[in-house]
Amino acid sequence: MSRASSSDEPGLGIAPCFVSVSTTEGSPSALRVSAPATSMSDAIVSALHAVGGRRLAVATAYTDEMNRRLREFLESHRFEVASLVALDLSTVEQVHAIRPHELEALGERAVREAGDADAVLISCGGLRTLDVTVPLEARTGLPVVSSAVAGAWAAVRLLGDSGYAKGYGRLLAQTPQEESLRR
Numbered sequence: 001m002s003r004a005s006s007s008d009e010p011g012l013g014i015a016p017c018f019v020s021v022s023t024t025e026g027s028p029s030a031l032r033v034s035a036p037a038t039s040m041s042d043a044i045v046s047a048l049h050a051v052g053g054r055r056l057a058v059a060t061a062y063t064d065e066m067n068r069r070l071r072e073f074l075e076s077h078r079f080e081v082a083s084l085v086a087l088d089l090s091t092v093e094q095v096h097a098i099r100p101h102e103l104e105a106l107g108e109r110a111v112r113e114a115g116d117a118d119a120v121l122i123s124c125g126g127l128r129t130l131d132v133t134v135p136l137e138a139r140t141g142l143p144v145v146s147s148a149v150a151g152a153w154a155a156v157r158l159l160g161d162s163g164y165a166k167g168y169g170r171l172l173a174q175t176p177q178e179e180s181l182r183r
Contacts, residue, residue: 036158040125040147043154045077047171051143053119057110058084059103061095061124070123082114095126103127107136107144122146133169143170 048056056079060067063086071081085106089095107120120142122129129146136144153163153171165172 038151038154038158040151041073043150044121044123044145044147046154047145047150048079048119048121050174051119051145051171053079053121053143053145055080055082055114055116055118056121057082057107057114057117057119057140057142058121058123059106059110060084060086060122061089061098061127062086063088063090074121082117083110085110085113092126095124096128098127100128100132103129103132104136104139107132108139111140111142117142120144125151130168133171134167137169145171 056074058070058074058081060070062070067084067086071084074081087094087098087102087106089098103122107122111117111120120136120140122132122144123146125147127146127148129144130149133144133146133149149169149171157163162175163172164175167173
């Protein structure tokens with residue numbers, strides 16, 4: 001997707017969108033509009049940069065093939081994947097059945113296997129990570145970025161909000177000034 005934006009932040013900008021509308025005759029017609037847009041993948045990259053992550057302990061819900069693709073994506077954005085541990089889940093029901101203590105244990109395992117990571121990434125938008133972020137950061141001493149939280153953070157930033165929300169981990173607790181110092 002091409003971006004027409006003056007923003008220097010990857011993944012945050014204005015992108016062309018296509019909307020299908022019905023005419024009175026019932027035949028669809030396309031309308032082109034420009035609207036703020038990002039993706040969860042771009043949001044993860046931006047969030048990892050915001051917390052100063054470079055060498056990652058990665059925890060996922062994914063199967064081997066998806067993990068391979070995630071590793072390639074992260075490495076293409078110049079992150080080092082120090083470890084990657086996975087739950088090897090293949091259905092939404094399995095993802096939604098994961099309990100907070102299981103996510104915390106998975107994150108801790110990723111950190112142990114990484115050795116000297118500087119951030120934790122929990123990847124899978126369906127995992128309920130908001131409540132495990134602060135405890136996992138406290139136990140590991142590392143910032144935690146997760147797909148869904150990064151996606152929401154990037155979305156509100158597109159709307160002009162800072163994304164600041166104290167009490168939900170280092171990413172959301174940053175002020176824009178603190179974040180700019182990391183870049």
